[in-house]
Amino acid sequence: MILDETKILKVSPDLSGEGDVEKLQFAAEIIKKGGLVAFPTETVYGLGANALDEKAVASIFTAKGRAQDNPLIVHVADRGDIDKYAFADGNGKADILRKQMPAPLTVILPKRDIIPFTVTAGLGNVAMRVPQNVVARKLIELSGLPISAPSANLSGKPSPTKAWHVIADMNGRADVIIDGGDCAVGLESTVISLCYDIPRLLRPGGFTYEKLCELLGKVEISDAVLEQLKEGQKPESPGMKYKHYAPETSVILVKGSMFKVREFLSGKCEDEKCGIICFDEDTDARCDRILVMGSRKNEQEYAEKMFDALRSTDLLSGIDTVYAVLPETTDGISLAIYNRMLRAAAFNIIEL
Ligand code: AMP
Numbered sequence: 336m337i338l339d340e341t342k343i344l345k346v347s348p349d350l351s352g353e354g355d356v357e358k359l360q361f362a363a364e365i366i367k368k369g370g371l372v373a374f375p376t377e378t379v380y381g382l383g384a385n386a387l388d389e390k391a392v393a394s395i396f397t398a399k400g401r402a403q404d405n406p407l408i409v410h411v412a413d414r415g416d417i418d419k420y421a422f423a424d425g426n427g428k429a430d431i432l433r434k435q436m437p438a439p440l441t442v443i444l445p446k447r448d449i450i451p452f453t454v455t456a457g458l459g460n461v462a463m464r465v466p467q468n469v470v471a472r473k474l475i476e477l478s479g480l481p482i483s484a485p486s487a488n489l490s491g492k493p494s495p496t497k498a499w500h501v502i503a504d505m506n507g508r509a510d511v512i513i514d515g516g517d518c519a520v521g522l523e524s525t526v527i528s529l530c531y532d533i534p535r536l537l538r539p540g541g542f543t544y545e546k547l548c549e550l551l552g553k554v555e556i557s558d559a560v561l562e563q564l565k566e567g568q569k570p571e572s573p574g575m576k577y578k579h580y581a582p583e584t585s586v587i588l589v590k591g592s593m594f595k596v597r598e599f600l601s602g603k604c605e606d607e608k609c610g611i612i613c614f615d616e617d618t619d620a621r622c623d624r625i626l627v628m629g630s631r632k633n634e635q636e637y638a639e640k641m642f643d644a645l646r647s648t649d650l651l652s653g654i655d656t657v658y659a660v661l662p663e664t665t666d667g668i669s670l671a672i673y674n675r676m677l678r679a680a681a682f683n684i685i686e687l
């Protein structure tokens with residue numbers, strides 16, 4: 336930190352409030368001076384620093400307690416800026432994906448020398464993203480710099496999708512926290528690497544696998560998306576090997592048709608030691624231990640609410656286990672829900 340204490344600055348999501356731009360101007364100055372700024376994006380809140388300043392980047396790792404070998408995503412305000420930091424021009428697939436940006440999509444490309452190895456954890460490739468969120472883009476624009484930013488949570492904890500999540504983890508660790516409301520997608524960006532012959536999906540997110548296939552043709556899904564790494568197996572993305580998204584309470588996943596899930600939950604809903612994360616159709620019971628994630632027909636709502644639900648389970652008193660119902664298939668956004676929930680539950684799953 337470069338300030339004595341964390342400044343929390345509230346802005347309206349569309350920056351229409353009086354003084355909003357001045358607040359971002361202040362935050363941009365902090366970035367330029369080597370400080371840390373937490374800011375909203377459409378995916379989750381990020382903890383940003385000047386990507387060209389090794390010392391500032393190193394302080395991100397310290398503030399989060401992040402492993403040194405887990406690289407960071409570099410955020411730019413304009414898709415035309417990607418080629419300043421990565422070799423994107425003349426790459427047909429990068430061109431196709433770039434036309435989709437801004438988007439909840441991160442593309443991994445060979446890095447240019449200007450990006451320090453602290454950002455990429457020693458790798459020759461760099462992850463690049465153009466966020467959609469107006470506040471995020473304005474902050475980057477005002478700083479005039481590329482901003483490297485992982486999620487603004489303590490490593491291992493559920494990712495922050497609301498300002499209070501960031502304040503809980505980063506007060507006293509970041510110089511500025513910009514409160515710009517809730518994150519729309521609620522899940523980290525889709526990460527795709529263009530550094531293989533066939534593009535490879537490393538992390539599913541709001542930009543779906545189906546959409547990537549439509550645009551690029553064949554796309555491989557890394558084994559680590561839905562499976563546990565085997566002992567000694569080297570991950571394609573260093574972040575894959577770390578414990579992720581876990582609340583203090585232990586999470587057990589439940590998968591099955593609505594009929595089977597209703598039957599399973601009927602025994603659990605009365606148990607005061609159980610928390611439940613489920614769809615609207617899965618039980619008629621309602622109490623503060625039952626966190627309803629919307630309808631089985633709309634998994635987007637589940638994605639939006641998922642991290643908040645995981646964090647909120649720790650605030651329920653007397654609970655030792657949370658049963659979390661999964662969508663029935665891994666289609667669309669559900670692939671990302673599975674990817675995160677499997678990690679939150681350490682791959683502990685009951686198939687009904
Ligand atoms: P987050 O910590 O939420 O910002 O997630 C960033 C993810 O992108 C992590 O899983 C990283 O390991 C991954 N990532 C970032 N840069 C690279 C890279 N150059 N190569 C492979 N994976 C990367």
Ligand code: MG
Nearest residue numbers: 485486494523
């Ligand atoms: Mg993260």
